[in-house]
C-alpha cells in the first residue's frame with residue numbers, strides 16, 4: 001500500500017468514526033487544515049521533478065476532495081438525525097384540548113350561515129358562489145330591474161368608477177345576481193343556495209354597509225308554489241328548532257319574482273319581552289316568490305317549459321333573532337369579549353343529523 005492509500009483509509013475511517021459535529025470538525029482540521037499530513041505532503045511537491053509532481057499533485061487533490069465530500073455527507077446525516085430527533089421531541093399532540101385562555105371562537109355570522117347551509121343542503125340544494133363585484137346587468141337588469149326602476153333607489157348601491165350601462169361595476173347589493181350567473185351557465189334542473197357578502201350604502205343599528213345574505217333557487221319542469229312553501233316552512237322550523245313554529249306567506253312585490261311573498265314567523269312581545277313562537281304577532285324574516293318568467297328568459301331558459309322558486313334572507317337578522325343579539329353593528333366591531341360571549345366552539349359543527 002502506498003503512503004497515500006494508507007493515509008486515505010486512515011482519514012476515511014476517522015470521518016466514519018466521528019460521533020458528532022464537534023468530533024467531525026476535529027477530523028476536518030487535522031485532515032485538511034494547515035498542519036495536516038495532506039498539507040505537509042503538498043509542501044513536498046516542490047522538491048519533485050515535473051512528471052512526478054503532476055501525478056502526486058493530482059492524487060493529493062483527489063484525496064482532499066474525497067475527504068471533504070465524506071465530511072460533508074457525514075455532517076448532513078448528523079443534521080438529518082438532529083432534525084428527526086427534534087421532530088420526535090417537539091411533536092404536537094393535536095388531540096390535547098386547547099388552553100381555555102387561547103380558545104378561538106366561531107363568529108355568529110359564520111355559525112348561522114353554516115346552519116342555514118346545513119339545513120338547505122340536507123334538502124338537496126348545493127352551494128353556489130359569485131363575485132362580490134358585479135356588473136349592472138347581473139345585479140339589476142337581468143333580474144328585471146331596468147334602469148328607471150324604483151327598486152334601484154332602494155338598494156343604495158355602491159357604484160365603482162367607470163362608464164354606465166349594463167357593464168357598470170357595482171358591489172352586489174344582494175346575492176340574487178348569482179341566480180342569473182347559475183341560470184346562464186347551467187341547464188335546469190337547478191337547486192342552489194348562495195351564501196355570501198352583500199353591500200349597501202347604509203349604516204345604523206339595523207343596517208351595515210357590508211352584510212350577508214343567503215339566496216335560494218330551484219328551477220325544474222314541475223316546480224310550483226307548493227314546493228316553495230314546503231321548503232321554507234321546513235327551513236324556518238328547523239332553523240329556529242321549533243316543530244310548530246307558525247309560518248305565514250304574505251303577498252309582496254319583487255321585480256324578479258311573480259307572484260312574490262314575504263315570510264313571517266310567529267312571535268310575541270308581551271310584557272316587553274320578545275319571543276319567537278306562538279303569539280299574537282308576526283315578524284318578517286325573508287323574501288321569496290316564483291321566478292319571474294322574464295328572468296328565466298333573460299337567462300336563456302324556456303319559461304314555457306321551466307318554472308322556479310327563489311328566496312333571499314338576511315343572515316345578520318336571522319342570527320340576531322336566533323341568538324338574541326340586540327345590535328347589528330356589534331357583529332363587525334371585532335370586540336373579543338363580545339366574540340367570547342356570542343361566539344361558538346369550533347367543534348360545534350352544525351349538522352341535521354346531530355341536531356343543531
Ligand code: DAH
Nearest residue numbers: 174176287288289310311312
Ligand atoms: N334580493 C332581495 C333583497 O335583497 C331578497 C329576495 C327576495 C331574494 C325575493 C329572492 C326573492 O330570491 O325571491 O332584498
